Amino acid sequence: MYLEVIDKLEALSKLKENWERVYDQDPDSHFFISFSWLSSWLDGDTTRWFVLAAKTDAGASDYVAFFPLRMRAKISKDFSFHNELAMAGRGLSDYTGLLSLPEYEDQAIAAFAGHLKKLNWSRFNVDYMRASESRKAKFLSCFSSKNFEFKHIPSINKRDNINNDICPFITLPESFDEYLATLSSNTRQKIRRFMRMVENSDEFRITLPDADTVDRDIGILLDFWRVKWGSRKGNRLNGILNTNREMLKRSFENDALFLPTLWKGERPLSTLGTFIDHRKKAMLFFIAGRDETFSEAPPPGLVLHGWSIRYAIENGFKTYDFLRGNEKYKYSFCSEEEVVKQIIVSTRNGKNLGDRLDPHSIPFFLRRATKMHEAGKLVEAERGYKQVLQSEPKLAAALYCYGQLMAAKGNHAAAAKTFKTLVGVRPNAPKAWLRLGKALEARKRFADAADAYREITKQRPNSRSAHRKLGETLLKLGRFDEATAAFNSALASKPGATPSAVQSMIQAAARD
Secondary structure, three states: OEEEEEOOHHHHHOOHHHHHHHHHHOOOOOHHHOHHHHHHHHHHOOOEEEEEEEEOOOOOOOOOEEEEEEEEEEEOOOOOEEEEEEEOOEOOEOOEOOEEOHHHHHHHHHHHHHHHOOOOOOEEEEEOEOOOHHHHHHHHOOOOOOOEEEEEOOOEEOOOOEEOOEEEEEEOOOOHHHHHOOOOHHHHHHHHHHHHHHHOOOOEEEEOOOOOOHHHHHHHHHHHHHHHHHHHHHHHHHHHHHHHHHHHHHHHHOOOEEOOEEEEOOEEEEEEEEEEEOOOOEEEEEEEEEOOOOOOOOOHHHHHHHHHHHHHHHOOOOEEEOOOOOOHHHHHOOOEEEEOOEEEEEEOOOOOHHHOOOHHHHHHHHHHHHHHHHOOOHHHHHHHHHHHHHHOOOOHHHHHHHHHHHHHHOOHHHHHHHHHHHHHHOOOOHHHHHHHHHHHHHOOOHHHHHHHHHHHHHHOOOOHHHHHHHHHHHHHOOOHHHHHHHHHHHHHOOOOOOHHHHHHHHHHHHHO
């Protein structure tokens, strides 16, 4: 199996038809790994995303499997750096997964896992992978217990006693009456009575949005949701509202949103936000909002879900999914459920595979180490610079910062070694030569320091400070004629320089 890594949206967009062919034939595919959903969100992710795309061989024209992922840069409590691998869509999608043509599943999974084990990460969040138990088992079995450990983190909302690992859903029958027959008699009677109440009334109505009203209807939904849940979300509220607004609007633009609103006259009572997967004939209930001050009949949630389920059946949909969370009200509409889990795959030693940082995260980690340095957190900064340099030994910016830190600590041997590496990487950087010269001087290696300063004078013949440092070092070596020449060069560009000025400079250097 031949793999390619796709990490640019332009390249990914060219695979739409291929992606959708695989999606249509994969029995484990679902809305949250559809092309329209993922392509709408991948590029907005601040972490690095990439898609592993599998072909049967390098010359094949089509891909047979796709695995969307992301890599995150993380800082531990002790300020050490590491990377975490995650399923793409995590945080925005209720489910995650991979795609494969059924006949290539085993080969694709083995190839994907083999590639991931060559990357640099200490933790892989295999969160909410919705797939057959067989597919999940095949994938996880690729990570041996010798090198990796596994942990299931239950997703329990303790405040409300909701288990978000559980996903209730309805397998829709051929008719609405057939569906109603699966419910309790009480629920069945209520749905029929209250839907008739709405549909036979001049007072109540249910609307679906168009391009002119969608912003209004999304606003109604989110205003209701904010009133109900805003106090719990605290400082995260505005971010959640903005993300959900964008998510719903993009879904509408992609013909993937079902957004019914129940009205009493001109007063909106409730709105449901449901995703539509036309390819898999699935509806996925995502978010609801209702007027909490309305306590009369009909019950808005019951009516809108009943109305939505009937719409789904009449339009040939196969499932009505309530997504994650075993809230009690969902079971008044359905009796089926599936379990998806948060599975964490971690390296046993807690370090990144290969004991290196992910190359794409190096700039982030270097910035963080520099901020620690500037804040006076020298132990943490030193650890960070070392990790960066272990991964990128010739990274000039990291070498310079680490060398500075070593010099400030008085570890001049480490500073000299670091700056010597740096001038090998950046031979035309006078600042690096200056730092090297100072470190060598501190070790009383005056001849080597003089060579460093002389290199600066070659690169910058008019640098008075370089000529002076060279003169001071030569003086310590007892090379008076050469020192005098260096001091003369330092003063050459100074108007009115005299022999006495040179002597004064020599005397000052001698005193130092």
